[in-house]
Amino acid sequence: MNTPAPIAMLAELTHRCPLACPYCSNPVALTQKAQELPTEVWVSAFQQAAELGVLQLHLSGGEPLARHDLSDLIAAARDAGLYTNLITSAIGLTEKRLKTLEDAGLDHIQLSLQGTDTEMADYIGGYKGGFARKMQAAAWVRAAGIPLTLNTVLHRKNLHQLPRAIEMALEMEARRIEVAIVQFHGWALDNRAALMPTKEQADEATRLVIKARGIYKGRLVLDYVPADYHTGVPKRCMGGWGMVGLNIAPDGQVLPCHAAQTIPGLTFQRIDDTPLRDIWYNGPAFNAYRGDNWMQEPCKSCEFKKRDFGGCRCQAMAIAGDAAATDPTCQKSPLNVQLQNLTNHTQNEDEIELTYRKM
Amino acid sequence: MNLATSDVPVMPRGVRLHEDKVRNRWVLLAPERAISLDPVGHAILLEIDGSQSFGGIVSTLAGKYNAPEDQIAADVAEFINGLMDRCILKVLA
Numbered sequence: 001m002n003t004p005a006p007i008a009m010l011a012e013l014t015h016r017c018p019l020a021c022p023y024c025s026n027p028v029a030l031t032q033k034a035q036e037l038p039t040e041v042w043v044s045a046f047q048q049a050a051e052l053g054v055l056q057l058h059l060s061g062g063e064p065l066a067r068h069d070l071s072d073l074i075a076a077a078r079d080a081g082l083y084t085n086l087i088t089s090a091i092g093l094t095e096k097r098l099k100t101l102e103d104a105g106l107d108h109i110q111l112s113l114q115g116t117d118t119e120m121a122d123y124i125g126g127y128k129g130g131f132a133r134k135m136q137a138a139a140w141v142r143a144a145g146i147p148l149t150l151n152t153v154l155h156r157k158n159l160h161q162l163p164r165a166i167e168m169a170l171e172m173e174a175r176r177i178e179v180a181i182v183q184f185h186g187w188a189l190d191n192r193a194a195l196m197p198t199k200e201q202a203d204e205a206t207r208l209v210i211k212a213r214g215i216y217k218g219r220l221v222l223d224y225v226p227a228d229y230h231t232g233v234p235k236r237c238m239g240g241w242g243m244v245g246l247n248i249a250p251d252g253q254v255l256p257c258h259a260a261q262t263i264p265g266l267t268f269q270r271i272d273d274t275p276l277r278d279i280w281y282n283g284p285a286f287n288a289y290r291g292d293n294w295m296q297e298p299c300k301s302c303e304f305k306k307r308d309f310g311g312c313r314c315q316a317m318a319i320a321g322d323a324a325a326t327d328p329t330c331q332k333s334p335l336n337v338q339l340q341n342l343t344n345h346t347q348n349e350d351e352i353e354l355t356y357r358k359m
Numbered sequence: 360m361n362l363a364t365s366d367v368p369v370m371p372r373g374v375r376l377h378e379d380k381v382r383n384r385w386v387l388l389a390p391e392r393a394i395s396l397d398p399v400g401h402a403i404l405l406e407i408d409g410s411q412s413f414g415g416i417v418s419t420l421a422g423k424y425n426a427p428e429d430q431i432a433a434d435v436a437e438f439i440n441g442l443m444d445r446c447i448l449k450v451l452a
Binding site for chain 1: 371372373375377379381382386388390391393443444445446
């Protein structure tokens with residue numbers, strides 16, 4: 001198999017974050033500040049990534065603003081020729097700091113939205129006053145004219161706010177909105193019963209996105225991540241394992257996806273001791289699920305195996321206990337009936353308290 | 360969307376041409392998008408300089424490639440409209 005060069009890299013600069021979202025994509029065991037990579041290692045990683053073929057760099061976390069060297073990192077990434085996206089909660093952003101990021105060459109900002117009003121946003125983010133600070137930050141970004149995407153994560157508690165979220169994106173003059181129904185990994189898996197959308201909500205979200213795409217064509221791009229428990233169709237996870245993108249964790253481990261550490265037995269290499277090119281093309285973790293030699297039935301003989309790659313390896317691990325199994329969100333998985341039953345909403349699920357992310 | 364001859368297509372902030380030396384081609388970089396360009400797409404984008412109108416771009420390309428204007432106009436309109444639908448190009452009226 002010919003391995004293509006990667007297109008995108010997610011740099012998780014830190015796991016530190018003022019928010020405590022109960023669906024955080026960071027691992028349940030978080031990296032402390034003392035283990036974070038120094039500036040010069042990130043700069044080298046960006047140069048190596050560009051030489052390897054990466055075009056898009058996502059600067060994320062945790063909250064990347066927690067890194068005091070963020071503008072230096074942006075400048076280094078731009079020097080390397082990368083397109084720089086900042087994925088932020090905007091907590092900790094000031095107008096002055098925004099200017100330094102802009103001057104460093106930041107291409108695009110993605111602002112997370114936990115809810116469309118103070119009550120919902122601050123409840124889900126677990127941070128009082130967060131919503132007001134986000135709205136202030138959005139106004140600064142708009143005034144500066146920096147391209148903006150509004151990133152929403154939707155679940156049973158806030159899916160009714162999707163129409164307002166789309167309106168807010170238009171008001172903020174965002175060019176793009178990500179409508180992502182929560183995916184159940186890590187922290188979100190711990191909160192699955194509290195966050196699981198109902199079938200009606202999942203269907204309504206799809207309907208609203210399709211409608212809004214028609215209405216706002218040329219004005220707002222809607223990228224949609226549907227609920228994957230509800231449809232019987234697994235997601236095309238990562239565009240294929242080790243095919244499109246890679247992720248560097250705050251401590252320097254290079255991962256095929258942000259949840260890859262949940263798969264026991266994979267060996268991860270580090271950006272500070274192995275060249276990125278070697279890790280991408282020859283690393284054992286990257287080669288573990290490339291192509292389709294690793295597949296079992298029903299994936300192996302499935303007509304859709306090149307379309308969805310058997311779904312998500314981390315979800316197969318978490319639910320089927322085998323990372324090479326069919327993703328249980330697929331209707332061909334023996335576990336799919338059990339999984340679809342989890343989408344039947346019961347009243348007592350509304351009483352379940354959220355487990356917030358903590359260090 | 361229908362382009363008028365006087366419309367001036369522009370690359371908004373956050374969209375730029377980039378030479379992808381690893382894959383030996385030109386790409387258009389935009390928020391969460393990297394669009395591979397064929398030589399025709401690249402030639403069109405090189406004329407989008409923020410001052411040339413759609414009509415001007417068509418004339419320039421027709422002259423450069425010695426091709427009929429109506430054929431060039433159809434190709435350029437289709438290309439620009441496709442990118443406008445995706446918020447990757449805008450027009451100044």
